[in-house]
Amino acid sequence: MSLIAISFVITDYVSSRGRRKRYFSLPHNQPGRMARVVQELREEREKREITLQQLGATCGVSRTGxxxxxxxxxxxxxxxxxxxxxxxxxxLPDLISASLETSRPSKS
Known part of the structure; x- marks a missing residue:
């Protein structure tokens, strides 16, 4: 077992409808890490032969999103x-650790 430390940015804002909202995201100083996580998401989706529309219907996030x-x-x-x-x-921890493993250079 290995530990993974990932920091998130918490942003509070007021929506256009006047509602207070909180947004969690990866810090902008870690763009490579987010790119690897997103790449791993896409690879998992394609490996399972799931379309964007099917995944969106399953998870509640729009196909476009x-x-x-x-x-x-x-x-x-x-x-x-x-x-x-x-x-x-x-x-999510498995997804993040898989993205970190794919980004490490292999030792030959």
Whole structure:
């Protein structure tokens, strides 16, 4: 077992409807880590032969939102990551550790 430490940024804001909201995301100084996590999400989805539409219906995140996240055009919130991982039946810690393993250079 290994421990993974990931920090999140918590942003409080007021929506256009006047509601107070809280947004959790990875810090902007860790773009490579988020790219690897998103790449791992996409690979898991494709390996299981699940379409964006099927995954969206399963996890409650829109097909368009998932597509934008996979392309790197939208930074996913922590809640979106959890929902997408649940839709793929993989835990978020497993997803994150898999993304870290794929990014490590192999020793030859």
């Amino acid at each position: 998932i597509g934008l996240i996979e392309k790197g055009n939208r930074s996913p919130s922590l809640l979106s990551l959890i929902r997408i991982a649940d839709g793929l039946i993989i835990s």
